[in-house]
Amino acid sequence: MRIGLIARDPGHPVLAAAAELLVRRGCEVEVVPPGGAVGEPAEVYLLKARTPQALSLARELERRGAVVVNSAAATELCQDRVRMAELARGAGLPFAATVAAGRLAELAPPSHPFVVKSRHSRRHDLVARVDGAARLRELVEHWGEEEVVTQPYLPGSGWDQKLWVVDGRVFAARRRSELSPDDGEPGMAGGWEPPAGTAALALRVGEVFGLDVYGVDLLDGAAEPVIVDVNAFPGVRGRPGAPEALAGLALRMAAERGRVWAGRGRWAGRGRWAGRGRWAGWGR
Template sequence: MRICLLTADPGHPLLAGAAALLSPRHRVESLDPHRDDVPAAELLGPGPLADVYLLKARTPRALALARHLEERGAPVVNSAAATAFCQDRTDMAELAHRSGLPFAATRTAATVAGLPALDHPSVIKSRHSRRGDLVTRVDDAAGLRALAEAWPDEPVVAQPYLAGTGWDQKLWVVAGQVFCARRRSELSEPAGAPDDGGTFGPRELPADRAELARRVGEVFGLDVYGVDLLDGPAEPVIVDINAFPGIRGQAGAPEALAALALRVAREGVEARQAGGLRLPAPRDARRDTAGR
């Protein structure tokens, strides 16, 4: 099989680990979609397409390249539509709520100044997720005014700040296999918080949390993704969902990704051999659930 990584960083531990497992028997290559001087379609060059593409990048150029590949019948993990959907925090929250997922209450404003006066501490985020976006805690009207001056034109979402342990529960899923860890929250460091997140691996993960993580993939049409949960008395509350995040230090994650890549590639080859038909686009964020 021929597997292509769509990324500017093929040395990322998850990707490099999966590539090392695949390369003895399969051809693994990478393609950086961020060359501004070359149209997305021309990055592919002549010759046949790869059997599967792993979409690790989430920039507009990366998404454009992924869409082009899907139009030509190539399988892409995750799909361009599902990846793009998870970059809009308003759409994400609306779909999660309609689907019965315990997502944090979220309201949207065209700018920070357009948010109503705060009556409780809130977490303010850029509506559109990207590198270097806005994610901060605001406690009062003065803080909100200062944020409006610093980010005058930024579309934003606001979520109520929920007190926790000072840690976040990070759940990562690769083809239904759940990995997890606690990570120090950047927004909450209460006095007396423990110095580490304690043991929190797959063995310690409650079954309902694992099921919740898998349900997110079903709703949003994702095969490789992350779910951030509040760690504290209000849990479970989902505060973010990420398509193809960096999954570091998780035993078994490269193996799960390598197996997923081979499965999707083989399914594509079998579909083409069965009738020479174009492959259907990989599963997207569920349009029926979203009412789109």
């Protein structure tokens, strides 16, 4: 059985651990960089990268009959915060009210305070609380051409509830909100067990968005659950059991595709696994 990883960083802890587990199960694991080429497709690909090149590759693999987790369409949808909010609210999910606002430099501010975010979700994008005109001018200096959305500022505890779902298994933690002041508090708190209703809400998000590996951010401290973001294939770092769940998902998807297992427990293609959990780099 062949499993492919479309990833910029195949050494990511969760990916690397899942790959090791798959190798032990006799799978051949191939690493494909986002702009790479593929010969005969593998049975299943895990789409960790979200660049335009990665999405284009995923669509081509789907066209050729491979299973891609998450699909290119579902992954792309989660990059557009307007489409994300429309889908969620249309399905009855408690998603924060989100308004497309055009370029930040042309923003007609709603009542203060409010939250402004990049319309297109990506690493190091814009997420900020705006308390007044001075703060908005400061943001415009650096982000004036950015396409943004606005959301009402909802008071909370200063933390976000982070839920990650891998093949129906829910992992959780609490993390300092990006909107909270930097007061020296640790960024991640452990030991949080979501209530059954919150876990059920996270699972419902996957059904609505067509995702198998995803994250859901909820405002902490609100009287009722409020979803503030959905992420396709997040890192899920430091969550015991996450690599096992990811490896199990890949195996299940491949088995459902009806292919015969193959391989001798080695990495092949553009990257390779060099025994006992050591990453050997990009191949030739």
